[in-house]
Amino acid sequence: MSDPVDEYAAALSAALHGPARVKARLVEEIRDGLADAVADHAGAGLTSREAAELAVREFGTVEELVPSCQxxxxxxxxxxxxxxxxxxxxxxxxxxxxxxxxxxxxxxxxxxxxxxxxxxxxxxxxxxxxxxxxxxxxxxxxxxxxxxxxxxxxxxxxxxxxxxxxxxxxxxxxxxxxxxxxxxxxxxxxxxxxxxxxxxxxxxxxxxxxxx
CATH class of the missing domain: 1.20.120 (Four Helix Bundle (Hemerythrin (Met), subunit A))
Known part of the structure; x- marks a missing residue:
């Protein structure tokens, strides 16, 4: 089963355009933020899948995040x-x-x-x-x-x-x-x-x- 965090990061990367190094850094920062959120939710008793899905929902959709990153x-x-x-x-x-x-x-x-x-x-x-x-x-x-x-x-x-x-x-x-x-x-x-x-x-x- 695919990882919601990986899917989110891949979709964000595909939606952004600009210098490869800057884009990679931005996506990695967001991935790190998602990983921290997943860890927090998992510590509260959610399964890994549930924690990842909740973290992604809290971050907002890719479409909502793209303009600020772009x-x-x-x-x-x-x-x-x-x-x-x-x-x-x-x-x-x-x-x-x-x-x-x-x-x-x-x-x-x-x-x-x-x-x-x-x-x-x-x-x-x-x-x-x-x-x-x-x-x-x-x-x-x-x-x-x-x-x-x-x-x-x-x-x-x-x-x-x-x-x-x-x-x-x-x-x-x-x-x-x-x-x-x-x-x-x-x-x-x-x-x-x-x-x-x-x-x-x-x-x-x-x-x-x-x-x-």
Missing amino acids: RELTIGQTRATARMVAVAVPVLIVCWLAVWSGRELPEAAQVLAAIGVTAVLAAGLTLITTGALARRLPMPPLLPLVAAWTGTTASVAMPLATVVLAIAAPAAGWPLVLPAALLTVVSHGVVAASARACRHCARLPVGQPSAS
Whole structure:
């Protein structure tokens, strides 16, 4: 016979979306709380099955619990996307400045780099807005979506800049072109995937922060 606590934890995990590590921690915390409740009820004379079923009923349905948990996951995914943009874009810009060896960048590359810098600034603002203190306040409803599209914009601008610079790169810079291009491909994949996950989280309903 299946364990009601295991079923509850599995259903909750399936209903939540966000960073795997944060989700696993949340589900484990809830499982621990259920285990404590089961132990209390078993100590009062209930069978293990009865104690587990009562503990699950007291916790409320999965549907009731999901919004509050999803809020933390959505914040986590928003921050993860912002961090990736804040790290990946400056690294790529430094790489291509090294390839270009101090020469003036082509105009198209300058425009794309400016887009990348703007994305980094937006990512930094997102990290500040979703910091530890800010998590006690209502999250701006459009913030996850803004972070998602910031990541998408950066993930598109940087490969385009890479192509422009690779085509126009001086001969002396070619030994650095391949590793820089490889780093661009990897960064694009990571940032774009995180941005897609962030857009998905942005569409999910979330609860309000606890007043405690």
